[in-house]
Every structure is written in C-alpha cells, then in structure tokens.
Amino acid sequence: MRKREIEELKNKLNLLKSNAINSIKDSNDTINTLNSISTSEEADISSFKSIAYVDENILKNNNMYLEDINRAIKKIENNQYGKCEMCNKNIDIRRLRAKPYARFCITCREIYEKTKSKNKRTMNVL
Template sequence: MAQNSEYKELLLNRKKEIEKIINSLKNELKGVNSCDIKEDGDFAACSTNSENNYQIYKKQLQELKEIEEALLAIEKETYGICQMCEEPIDPERLKIKPFAKYCIDCRELIEKENK
C-alpha cells in the first residue's frame, strides 16, 4: 500500500502538469480562431500550428483520462494489475508510466495486433 501512495503522488503531479498544458493549449487554440490573417503564407503557418496544437491537446486529454483511471484503480485497490492477463505490472514499468494498464508482454501483444 505504501508503494501505491508513491504512484498516486506521481499520478497527481502529472495530472497537474497536463491540466496546465491543456489550459495553455485551449487559450492558444482560441487565439488562433480570432487571428486576423491577411497573407496566405501566414494562414498556412497558423493552420499548421493550430493542427499540431490540436493533436497535442487530444493526446494530453487521453493521458489525463488514463491518469484518472489509474487513480480510480488505486481507490478500488486494483492498481498495478494488468487488465489483460491480471498479473502484477512490474514496479519499474509503473515508475516510468504510472498509468500503465498492461504489463510489458501484454502491451507488446496489443501493439502487434494494432499494426
């Protein structure tokens, strides 16, 4: 249980970081919509930047969702258990990616299936 409090702290810290990034991206995306662009080159650059920011925004939202799921799993005392094989996830993996849902072996299987 003590180890779960370490992971919970990691997750909460990362959640705060992501929320800051998401808020910043929201403001940037709103700013792009209100731009008064007169040249095609500026419009193209602005559009590309906006698309990149939107993709980052989507990825951050997904990570935030996974973090919230991991925090819920800690509450339910199911944290650190692979959702596929139901074996414990290596603590070293959880230190690197505290919101991991799968052990390394199952993650590799999922990646192979998605190719």
C-alpha cells in the same frame, strides 16, 4: 504492492494529472488565440492553421493521456491498481514507476501493440 509504493505512485499520478491539465489549458489558449487573429496575408493564415493543427493534435494526445492517468487514479481508489488488464497479473513495480498509468504488464503490452499494429495494417488495406 506495499502501501508506501502505492502512495508514491498516486502522488506521481496527481503531479502528471496537474501537468496534463495545464498543457491542455495552454493548447486551448493557443488555439483560441490563433482562431481570433485576423489577417489578410495568405502566408500568415497558412502558418496559423499549421500551428493550430499541431496544437489540436497535442490537445487530443493530452486528453488521452489525462484519461489514462484518471483511470489509474480510479484503480487506486478501487484497490485494483497495478494489475494487468489482460492477464490480471501484477505489473512490475519498475514499470509502474516509469509509467504509473500503465494498463498492461510488459508481455501483454507487446501482444496489445502487435494486435493494434496488425489491425491498423488491415484497415489500411481495406
């Protein structure tokens, strides 16, 4: 991968990181606001709890997303960026442009997803 492409992707990752951090802050603010509201109306309490639950899930997903972004930035710093974590081959630049924090090439991603899905089904059976 050329230096220009890596810089382009690093800039994109930093923008994604900034957006993720802002989203995490917004979710935290919403959760804190909902937790501080006192009401005696059962419908309101239920509604607030539902919104807080959704925001907590968004927060969890954004934290995982931020971890992926930080991992990719660290790989750039360590000159390991763009390599598949399973097969160690180069990840296609088109994939990295679409998902700059991608950990796997397309082939290995499919294997990873199938394994993950199979493990999830096995856990549900147990």
